[in-house]
Amino acid sequence: MDVPLYLRPRVEPPLASLLGAAPFLHSLVDALGSPLNVLLPESVAANAERFRAVYRRHHLAGRVYFAHKANRSSALVRRLAAEAPAAVGVDVASLEELRHALSCGLTGDRVMATGPKDPEFLWLAARVGATVNLDSLSELEQLAGLVREHGLTRVDVLARLSGFESAAGHGGAGTRLLSRRSRFGTPARDVETLLTALERHADAVELTGLSYHLDTTGLEEKGRALEQCVLLMDRCRARGLAPRAVDIGGGFGVGYVADAEEWERWTTALSEAVLGGRPPLTWRGHGYGLRNEGGTVRGSVALYPGHRPDAGPGYLDELLSLPAPVLGRGPGALLLEHLHDLHIEPGRSLVDQCGLSLARVLDVRRTGEDSAPYLVRLGMNAGDVSLEEHGVLVDPVLLPRGEPEKSDKGDKGDKGDEGPVGVHLVGNLCLEADLITRRLVFLPRLPRAGDLLAFVNTAGYAMDFHAHHAQRQPLARTVAVEKEGDFWRWCLDEDYWPITHPGGTPA
Numbered sequence: 209m210d211v212p213l214y215l216r217p218r219v220e221p222p223l224a225s226l227l228g229a230a231p232f233l234h235s236l237v238d239a240l241g242s243p244l245n246v247l248l249p250e251s252v253a254a255n256a257e258r259f260r261a262v263y264r265r266h267h268l269a270g271r272v273y274f275a276h277k278a279n280r281s282s283a284l285v286r287r288l289a290a291e292a293p294a295a296v297g298v299d300v301a302s303l304e305e306l307r308h309a310l311s312c313g314l315t316g317d318r319v320m321a322t323g324p325k326d327p328e329f330l331w332l333a334a335r336v337g338a339t340v341n342l343d344s345l346s347e348l349e350q351l352a353g354l355v356r357e358h359g360l361t362r363v364d365v366l367a368r369l370s371g372f373e374s375a376a377g378h379g380g381a382g383t384r385l386l387s388r389r390s391r392f393g394t395p396a397r398d399v400e401t402l403l404t405a406l407e408r409h410a411d412a413v414e415l416t417g418l419s420y421h422l423d424t425t426g427l428e429e430k431g432r433a434l435e436q437c438v439l440l441m442d443r444c445r446a447r448g449l450a451p452r453a454v455d456i457g458g459g460f461g462v463g464y465v466a467d468a469e470e471w472e473r474w475t476t477a478l479s480e481a482v483l484g485g486r487p488p489l490t491w492r493g494h495g496y497g498l499r500n501e502g503g504t505v506r507g508s509v510a511l512y513p514g515h516r517p518d519a520g521p522g523y524l525d526e527l528l529s530l531p532a533p534v535l536g537r538g539p540g541a542l543l544l545e546h547l548h549d550l551h552i553e554p555g556r557s558l559v560d561q562c563g564l565s566l567a568r569v570l571d572v573r574r575t576g577e578d579s580a581p582y583l584v585r586l587g588m589n590a591g592d593v594s595l596e597e598h599g600v601l602v603d604p605v606l607l608p609r610g611e612p613e614k615s616d617k618g619d620k621g622d623k624g625d626e627g628p629v630g631v632h633l634v635g636n637l638c639l640e641a642d643l644i645t646r647r648l649v650f651l652p653r654l655p656r657a658g659d660l661l662a663f664v665n666t667a668g669y670a671m672d673f674h675a676h677h678a679q680r681q682p683l684a685r686t687v688a689v690e691k692e693g694d695f696w697r698w699c700l701d702e703d704y705w706p707i708t709h710p711g712g713t714p715a
Contacts (some may be wrong), residue, residue: 421457
């Protein structure tokens with residue numbers, strides 16, 4: 209192909225500085241093996257502060273809860289535990305996540321228990337004083353029963369809602385759905401039944417707020433849901449309940465690809481390849497949701513929007529600044545005027561630029577195909593860096609090992625060394641389906657055995673979300689790193705504490 213279809217990653221400090229320390233990263237992989245995850249705990253604290261700056265801009269109170277499921281790291285949670293208690297907490301979605309958060313220094317009052325919950329999860333959450341974000345009416349009944357049976361202190365709860373509706377047309381005849389339905393939470397149409405149950409269990413639980421989490425990037429849909437929560441909070445108060453917070457979940461997003469034009473060029477080329485107008489861009493013509501029907505592209509691209517100019521804190525700021533069509537004021541103004549706190553549960557966006565995953569190049573071989581002549585086998589598999597599992601497409605960064613060797617034949621060697629080359633990245637499992645990405649990846653030159661590929665920005669849902677011991681291949685170890693002057697220091701993830709530098713010296 210004449211023009212390499214790069215999707216180069218967005219890289220910001222200090223991650224950019226870490227990528228510039230190739231000898232250090234090679235030494236880590238030499239010592240700890242491939243694959244290897246590398247985390248920057250200080251970056252998660254910086255991201256939390258960026259979200260808090262949006263709160264200050266809109267004069268809002270409330271807490272930023274880190275969605276723990278985004279990463280299994282202890283270092284990240286311990287670093288957040290060192291932040292101001294009123295500002296940052298952790299959202300846990302399982303019993304083991306709750307136990308981990310507590311072991312990392314979080315007190316129960318800084319923990320939000322979310323998602324479907326079994327009795328053991330509910331009991332421990334109630335025992336330590338965590339806020340329980342109720343997923344259903346039956347969960348409320350179960351929690352209230354546990355509180356009474358075991359003589360526990362009354363538990364703070366939020367009620368998670370979904371499927372918001374509004375009166376349709378003039379005169380309010382009928383309803384229309386304002387947000388998509390979810391298998392989580394209580395449908396907003398059943399809120400009266402839920403409030404009645406909360407009143408009945410007032411001795412065991414106290415309603416402190418309403419919540420929602422919408423699986424969409426649509427600002428308008430999220431703004432309408434927030435507006436509906438504010439209206440429902442008034443109904444709660446009319447019944448003698450005293451909720452004070454609205455939890456809008458996560459979904460603030462990350463921009464993975466640095467250049468918008470590269471993203472647009474690649475998605476356009478994908479459509480052309482599906483139609484047969486250019487050589488395939490993917491393994492065996494995979495269309496990422498697109499298909500060719502009689503010379504017309506059908507379907508929709510099932511990919512995460514790689515380039516996002518407004519993501520993370522910027523997305524939250526934009527959401528709070530939206531006009532509100534029903535009540536006539538933006539979501540931020542509505543919350544402020546009603547004296548409601550705002551809680552959020554960022555996962556991916558709170559660990560943006562907080563880590564990378566390293567893989568050693570094990571083998572480079574020819575395929576015999578003109579459009580994709582090389583297979584590059586890595587010391588990792590698709591479970592170790594599950595970017596594509598979440599629809600994320602982004603190039604790895606090539607970190608050569610030392611200086612390239614000169615050809616013994618006195619020429620320039622393989623012509624793939626001369627410039628950009630398209631390769632398929634395959635994993636270390638004996639499975640045809642073990643592809644690190646189904647996309648043809650362009651690199652600045654052909655890798656060699658011993659080089660590293662750095663997959664950037666994998667701390668959110670990528671580096672350990674789907675990791676497994678298939679075929680007894682090693683799981684990636686994880687290290688925390690910190691820069692001291694001109695040098696990088698590291699420690700194992702489980703040995704990181706925010707009161708000491710990596711290596712054990714006092715902070």
